[in-house]
Amino acid sequence: AELSVVSGDTGNGLAFLQSQLDKFEEQTGHTVTVVPMPSSTTDQFGQYRLWLAAGNTDIDVYTTDVIWAPQLADQFLDLTEAAAGVVDQHFPSIIESQTVDGRLVAVPAFTDAPALFYRTDLLEKYNKEVPTTWVEMTATAQEIMDAERAAGNPDMWGFVFQGNAYEGLTCDALEWVKSYGGGQIVEADGTISINNEQAAKAIEMAASWIGTISPEGNLAYMEEESRGVWQLGNAVFHRNWPYAYSLGNGDDSPVKGKFDVAPLPAGEGPDARSAATLGGWNYAVSKYSQDPDAAIELALFLASPEVQKERAINQSNLPTIEALYEDADVLAASPFMANWKEIFQNAVPRPSAPTKTNYNEVSSLFWSAVHNTLSGNGSASENLELLEADLADLKGDAW
Amino acid sequence: MATETMASPVVSAGAKIKSELMQQRVRAARWFLLPMLIALAIVAGWPLLRSIYFSFTDASLNNLYGAEWIGFGNYLRWSVLESGTVRYRGLLVDPAWWNAVWNTVRFAFWSVLWETVLGMIVALVLNAEFRGRGIVRAAILIPWAIPTIVSARMWGWMLNDQFGILNDLGLRLGLLSQKVAWTATAETAMTAVLVVDIWKTTPFMALLILAGLQMIPKDIYEAADIDGVHPVKQFFKITLPLVRPALMVAIIFRVLDALRIFDLIYVLTPNSAATKTMSVLARENLFDFDNFAYGSAQSTLLFLIIAAFTILYIWLGKVNFDGGDR
Amino acid sequence: MASIELRNIRKSFGIVNVIKGVDLEIRKGEFMVFVGPSGCGKSTLLRLISGLEDITSGEMLFDGKVVNALAPSKRGIAMVFQSYALYPHMTVYENMAFGLTLEKGKDKEDIRKRVERAADMLQIRDYLDRLPKQLSGGQRQRVAIGRAITRDPKVFLFDEPLSNLDAALRVATRIEIAKLHEGMHETTMVYVTHDQVEAMTLADRICVLRDGLIEQVGTPMELYEKPDSIFVAGFIGSPKMNFIAGEKAANFDCSTLGIRGEHLQIKDDGIWEGTVIHTENLGADAYVYLEMGAEEPVVVRLEGAARYKSGEVLRVSPMQDKVHRFDEAGKPIR
Amino acid sequence: MASIELRNIRKSFGIVNVIKGVDLEIRKGEFMVFVGPSGCGKSTLLRLISGLEDITSGEMLFDGKVVNALAPSKRGIAMVFQSYALYPHMTVYENMAFGLTLEKGKDKEDIRKRVERAADMLQIRDYLDRLPKQLSGGQRQRVAIGRAITRDPKVFLFDEPLSNLDAALRVATRIEIAKLHEGMHETTMVYVTHDQVEAMTLADRICVLRDGLIEQVGTPMELYEKPDSIFVAGFIGSPKMNFIAGEKAANFDCSTLGIRGEHLQIKDDGIWEGTVIHTENLGADAYVYLEMGAEEPVVVRLEGAARYKSGEVLRVSPMQDKVHRFDEAGKPIR
Amino acid sequence: MTASFDLWKLTKTALFYLLVVVIVVVSVFPFYYAILTSFKSGTDLFRITYWPTSFSLQNYESVLRVGSFPRNLLNSVFIASVTVLLALFLAVTASFALSRVRFRGRSLLLMTILAVSMFPQIAVLAGLFEVIRFLGIYNTPWALIFSYTIFTLPFTVWVLTTFMRELPIEIEEAAIVDGATPWVIITRVFMPLMWPALVTTGLLAFIGAWNEFLFALTFTSSNDTRTVPVAIALLSGGSQYEIPWGAIMAASVIVTVPLVILVLIFQRKIVSGLTAGGVKG
């Protein structure tokens, strides 16, 4: 059959995908074309929605972000049966995040979780430990920043993260809130939990960074901007996804060999822990596919251990199959993955499964509330209270 | 609407036979208009009606065809709480919407104002005779020629607080005392968007105004020179009134565009409440949130608001639709 | 070759009546000139004949056939516009050939011959490859006439073709047109002008229009010698006829006395007295303007040069048989 | 009131020399008319005086002061353009008042009076509220003149102000301008025309230009009676002077013989013979065009009406003392 | 020629050229910076420089070699050109009717056309998508050509109507007497006279179509049918979050250059007084 898979994969990723598809074609005799999409996830999501709404038969398999499958669940085929044999190999939390009302709407391809990047050279120079709590990090960052500035680098900052009002801020803020034991905005059972003291505390803490250890401009940073500051050597700490690791070690990078990663710091309080937002990508099959069986075959192939292993080796993508973290080949190619296993174990899913089609709006309300607090429009507790009311409105009787 | 009384022979034509010439012209006019109208009906009319229809339903993108008619519910609905207080919901009482309206209007006003002023200056410069005019004319179009998504990103890059060249330039020239996060802070976000938009669309204005300037006879400037009219006054008393028709059309289209502004803001400051415009909000509801009907209602209202503005503008500006002959 | 008949033609633009009921017959091969003051409807009438404007009521006949609804291009007319109306982007040749190329089945060679013949006739052969903007006004107007000629029309319409030309060219082109008419005496020509000299020199018959109505139709000499009204009398002839009202006219048993400048003689026993207010020497003749208590100064035309000073008092007499007498309604008393 | 002196003025547009060295003095209060064929540089010269065009070399003096670099508005001039140059978006009143409203401390009432006076003078009072596009060409040009008048200038510049007026109006306006000049005899007037009648009737002195150079300067009668060249002789006077070369001229001991139409008499014993090719009756006089073997037909001007038919053969004689003789260089033999 | 005059004149000229320079610098600077950036790679991108420091064509190479960028360029050229030709064709004929023929409801029609351009593109996206699939032109250049008329047509119609009104009526009448039909009048008499307006609007419409992103993204689904802006958005770094600035800038430079050349070619037409000489004056 002729299949097409739409993918927001980027440069090398696309080439990799193509190489795997070649294999698939060889194995099965199907032909597969890739429909590439811009890397902007909002663009992709909007397109998918439109295509699916219009019953576009041209696309068989979609590459979906972890948070999308629940929102598009109605338009995707249930893969539960088809994947019955392989589901067990994956991290259960990931499978859970792709399961809506008992239907498995997408199979995971790889996962993603952020880490705290820190400058080994600077910590060494000032004789500091890798911080394990936000408070420690703040203090260390402040101290090193001040010292470095005094030493003649006026552009030095303590910590950069993703502060723009967008999905990335939801990720960052979820980590703060969760690390302070403030829940995960909407709990798995659908209760709105965000308006609590710990959450407020976490966000207040982040707000205190702006203008002190983080630049004002951080409020507009997405991944690349923060990486820019970091990679120029102008930040002590940096929160980002694994991609920044290999880039930071690029040949022309000023921070090459001068940094390492650690789990994100923990908060303070009763349920304090380190938390990392769960990212990652999956494959879903359109219910408008004209050859659903072949399409499912393709999706499962792309999620298979073989492909995941190749992916881990070639692309440094984190596998969703636990076994692969012990695979010698994988660890030989990407030794840092060992670090990430720990990070990944602390991963928190965004509340897309419980909020279903409303997730994007929930997320938007959340990041707006956080962004407002960070920019000094109202205190965290005020904003969270409003947020709770808005979420309650949105929820109505049920999500 | 500025419908002029049409003192045309055709109006009084009832009694007499139309001449072959007039018939031929009217017939030709019909055939000339037909393809355009068909094209517009398909490309705009149908989708537009669909959107308006959806705004009265509870459609979502997951359930486009099973949508149910809910009347004005997306615009305004109310429920009486147990306590007896009436609770209004819907677009008309949505603060986010009105914030977007305000942002859009603010944006449209300032951008079009500046584009008109700067476009006029540029057009006047281009209208003068000087060496290298062609090169300048081409140079001026560059901003317009760069795809919006690219220029928005480019400016985002240049406006970046840490490695943006504009902050660096500002600091070097002593215009800034510290690096400013232009797109990040609510106070400057709108300014940043305006700067980029003005930079980008002034060439459009300039070119249309230039085309208008070229139609002004040169000799009346000589008459004005002799009358001792100062060049500045010449501009206001002569040039301006005479390019008005061209200017009005240019402004109309710019205003319409500005009121629908989408991609620039979507790329530059996608989620800042200080710059979120009606289109951006509508897109959010249509495609990001599961509120297709609500988004359609926003689009429809946006359409109505723009229409109201246009009619007001045409009415206030006394734009002449007619004036052709026969 | 066509005769044109206008039967109670009216034309209004919206509520403004511009042509208010015109009856006129233009004979085959005749050179008819419409004159009248600005805004009287000359151009409009011409455009009604051309078919460019719709007739509001009345009938227009070409060779006895009603053409009210016929398209201009089918009336066998050609038109020369005051503003040349050349196609700026076409060469002279293309301008002249344009109409022909639109007719189907025209032979290219044939077109070329016709254009060249017309170009020769008007001495614009050298300019055939030029664009209009590379020509002087006179040349442009000749091209416009040439364009009309190549169409070989039955009816030739001119709307003030000379008014943008300088004096010398105007005279020269006027003679061209007169020759043209002699050469194409089968072709009916209708010519609009406000210059009475053109009217006098070119016309077989002149039609004087006033405010949308015909004031008088006749040969130039008829109009000059026997004007049907003060209006015509004042319009035809240069300098303008002097009109004297009041007591002086009463002496001649009329309400207004009309007397042309060339029919006034300065002599010591002149019956009227006037003060010189201005003298114009044109070389061959001279005009003396006398203040005589009339509304306007009275003009006396003299042969040769006049050497009167302003303020000088002169006596003049009209030549007895050259006096025009008008009643209170402005009609002539004969 | 200003005298104007031009000292070896030259003007080139790019590489094209248009004015090739003009020396001229225009006296205070004088009415100077520039005439010459189209393209000879009349308008350019006027524009140099006005300051609208930069002088390439030479000196321009107003009242003895060099004004080469002075802005037009500071020269105390007013100008009427060939192409009206009215402000299309202003009413007639505004057009006329515009220059005045710019001067500070002008009383509104005063402005209104001045505009109305000018409007009355030019019979455009009824149109004061109209826009130029609602006026006919003639009316527009009168507005342009009115606009200049209201400025009350020291130097009044006209560029063919009458060329768009109809005959009657042209005469009337010509007289208005003449009166204007008499009424404002402190005001220097420079007037460009290619109509020699205007030149003859209006000018104190005429400056004949040819191809960027002055051909002759003098009073109208000087030019009419003693032209300095064939060119001037041919240019001044209407109808154009007849030029006869060859044997007939040789009989008069010259290379070219110039004789005006009014100086030719038709008589049976005329020394020359010619065939009538065309006759024009203007009412008071008539022109007879004779084919006489010369390059162009010879025009004979007669009083009254002429009743000759085309093809008729006539004999004519020049009046002996009215003959102009020119040598081969085109200079007069006196 | 007094000294003071020369000085003043000199200052004026100097100020004028200063203004020209400012205008040019402001318009071109971001583009210049884009060119500068396009020669950089890696961490260099984050460093502010005013002059070229390194010169590497690597970005251009990768843009032109990787993927189907040349093909996308061709698509864009084709789509934008056809869009402009179509829009101009429809608009010229329509504006003739709207500016030169009197008929009832003319201003209403103009208003309607204007109304079309009032609707946000976002809002017609879904409906348009249906129409395009219904017509069976999804994922072909025609889908874009067709959908672009929504913003090019109202604009060109309006502008051309304004301009056509200004053309002298006598020329049209001369053509009528010559036996020209409205079609002939438009094509052989008016079009040549409207060069400035045609080129100006054509250029603006061309750029509009050239730069359009949303429709191009939505109505095409393969690399071979996509246009340049989408292709630029598709340019990506090694991973999801990485933005390949160098490549994007290189691509932008590549897509802007043809437009600049286009402008240079047509700039004489943009300013041309062709009407001179046809009618008096």
Ligand SMILES: Nc1ncnc2c1ncn2[C@@H]1O[C@H](COP(=O)(O)OP(=O)(O)OP(=O)(O)O)[C@@H](O)[C@H]1O
């Ligand atoms: N299209 C039109 N709409 C309204 N009124 C018009 C139109 N055309 C002409 N008129 C009016 O009709 C009258 C006669 O105009 P017309 O052009 O026939 O005059 P004319 O005798 O040719 O004058 P002129 O000698 O100035 O050319 C004028 O008052 C003019 O304003």
Ligand SMILES: Nc1ncnc2c1ncn2[C@@H]1O[C@H](COP(=O)(O)OP(=O)(O)OP(=O)(O)O)[C@@H](O)[C@H]1O
């Ligand atoms: N701006 C200009 N650039 C180039 N050449 C010019 C310019 N203005 C005038 N000329 C040329 O200078 C010459 C004289 O022009 P000018 O307008 O002075 O003639 P004119 O005597 O006024 O003619 P007309 O009687 O036709 O008005 C002409 O050949 C004309 O082509």
Ligand SMILES: [Mg+2]
């Ligand atoms: Mg007329």
Ligand SMILES: [Mg+2]
């Ligand atoms: Mg001139």
